[in-house]
Amino acid sequence: MILRLELIASIVVGGAACLAVAAIGSGYITSASAVGLAMSYALQVAENLSFLVRMTVDIENAMVSVERVLEYTNLPAEAEDVVVERRPPQEWPQSGRVEFNDYSVRYREGLPLTLKNINLDIKGGERVGIVGRTGAGKSTLTLAL
Numbered sequence: 001m002i003l004r005l006e007l008i009a010s011i012v013v014g015g016a017a018c019l020a021v022a023a024i025g026s027g028y029i030t031s032a033s034a035v036g037l038a039m040s041y042a043l044q045v046a047e048n049l050s051f052l053v054r055m056t057v058d059i060e061n062a063m064v065s066v067e068r069v070l071e072y073t074n075l076p077a078e079a080e081d082v083v084v085e086r087r088p089p090q091e092w093p094q095s096g097r098v099e100f101n102d103y104s105v106r107y108r109e110g111l112p113l114t115l116k117n118i119n120l121d122i123k124g125g126e127r128v129g130i131v132g133r134t135g136a137g138k139s140t141l142t143l144a145l
Helices: 002-026 032-073 138-144
Strands: 098-105 115-122
Touching: 002 032, 098 138, 115 138
Parallel strands: none
Antiparallel strands: 098 115
């Protein structure tokens, strides 16, 4: 895009130079200052073209941002903050124990399982570290907790 813009600017400046040379030979322009003024204006046209393209790109980027915000405001809610029928009892937790028996999870319906058949038993008061290579499921397990 910038290359094309520079090409158009070069054509404008070159055209102005050719017309100035032709005008000097025909007697329309009698002084070198008039040629300098014409060339100065031709260079300003090139700069203005560059500025116009940059402003157009900035406006387009801003409108894409507005469009994304509008898309996000129209997304349906994923789930309620509190699911009344699935609330834990008032006395929960009693012992601080965490237990997973054959736990499997996926990020969304239709996607493959990310954690498969996890068995985990952490007693109250124990300290546990989750380690593993990248992509092993550490973050997914933490989100499941």
